[in-house]
Amino acid sequence: MGYTALCVGKRDLAGSTMFLLEDTMKRGLMPLSSNLRYKGKAVFMPYGIFDVNGTKVGVLAVTSSRLNQRIKADGVEVLDPSARLKSLVPELKNRVDVIVLLSNLGEFEDRKLVATVDGIGVIIGSGPGGQRYQPLKIGRTYLLRGHPKGKSVGKVVVKLNSEGSIQGLNNELHQLNARLPVDEAAIRRIKKLKQKYPGNRSGVQGSKVQGSPKNLGPVKE
Template sequence: MGLPKLTTLVRELKAENPHLLLLDAGDTIHGRTFTNLVKGESMIKLMNVIGYDAMVPGNHDFNYGYTRLVELAEQTANFPILCANVKKNGKFLFQPYFIKEVNGKKIAIFGLTTPETLYKSHPNNTKGLDFIHPSKAAAEMVTELKKQADFIIALVHLGLDAGSEYTSEQLAKEVGGINLIVDGHSHTRLPTGKMVGPTLIVQAGEYNKNLGRVEVSFTTTNIEMRASLIAKEETANTSEDPEILRLIADENKSQENILRTVIGETTVELIGERQLVRTGETNLGNLLTDAMRILSGADLALTNGGGIRASIARGEITLEEVLEVLPFGNTVVVKEIKGADIISCLEHGTAKYPEANGSFPHVSGLSYIIDLAKPAGQRITDVKVNGRPINLTQTY
């Protein structure tokens, strides 16, 4: 729906009920050129104006390196960036929680981010940090906060993917005393939330397509929660906030000379849709890996589908579009590895197939077949390098 419309909705909701908390569940300040070129600052400034009360860092928010994220938290954000399970030298890297009184009730909010960040952002971005198991950190938070608050919110970037080691559902099952979990990471759309025991988990999908809403009522004997989503389709007649429009336009103008540079053209749409690049081959994945192989002079090339973040429409290709497809600043590396290790890489990347997963391998100079009748780890067959059967002992 876009931030200008989201801002209008938030202000309308605050006018109806001033007892409102606005929270963000992470992966917020990286991924679009609007934020990438200034290392997250533009998004934090917009969030200040919109009136956010707190956010939790997602794995991609560490993509500029944790020192940049700390800098934004301390010098730019007018709201706390919360995280209770990341430490450096035994001390919290971010503020772990805060308590706010809302209409006479004390609401405690603490943050948790996924330990998957250690490998879902470049390892150098988190070097020297300790990621504590979310359930362990949450249990400590609840023990401390239940004495001080009437209602406890876990603002988390954990997700609900079945293949993840850490999930918000696991958190709800393992740690009692959390009333509400506001979740991100898995891009899951929960129209009315998900109850796990007495804990409500909410998640609003992806890419600002929905604004999640939870109404909390305190009765004499109970706490009632009702979750809903305001979908993009419902905002067709919602006006765009003029101040946010102006701020976005000013930032875009300062970047336009770089971003509008035309670097090529395509006669077909280049497919980078999330669901497709995480489950199979696409023409954009082929183009990227072909370029990697040809320009590096390697025998073959491999990249993961999770690193392909957007499609490119037919016509001229601008630098902005390329940066949206490849926002992470990754570097092509050439290594010599044995044929057996190549097969291990393919087994790892396809272990969750046909489930969509960011590890799905896009390749060039290489072909393979996935045999779903076999167990994960033994599925890859008929591997060929440049049309010839792979040699398990040969170095490529």
């Protein structure tokens, strides 16, 4: 499907932070988290800048602090997402046309972010809360949510006015079900991973975005 960026979630870290970083980069994916630290360092990019049909889209990501003790003991620390976004959003606004936030904080926390951080055009959220077939608009920010555990695929078309502000948004959310054909290659891949890591039965959790990477923001301490 051409996914190029993902928001690092708690289940993504189940196999170790460095495994996630190395495996996703090897597959051409971009794991993002602006507020996650590993052994005191920022190992994931806080944001990426993508060219989507000639529009510069800045994609930020924030990771939930709901981590189990084993992951925390491995040296993973999660900083306050609101403080990180207040620092990064103004910087990113000068470089892009639209800012999209990938979040697995949950809908309640996403609503709080909208009230405290100005400049986010779209939030694609996961974590606690239900799915939304229609976007929720709070101020100038659109909040989108899919089904939990990757059970749906969404498509968003954003309309911009002449000043670069979001004029409208069309959202399609398609739930995956048994009527869709099975991806045999994915099944084989999952089987190999289960054999290689027999103790890990965690799924992958996080929000994803499609597009072509144009420029990356620096990894910030």
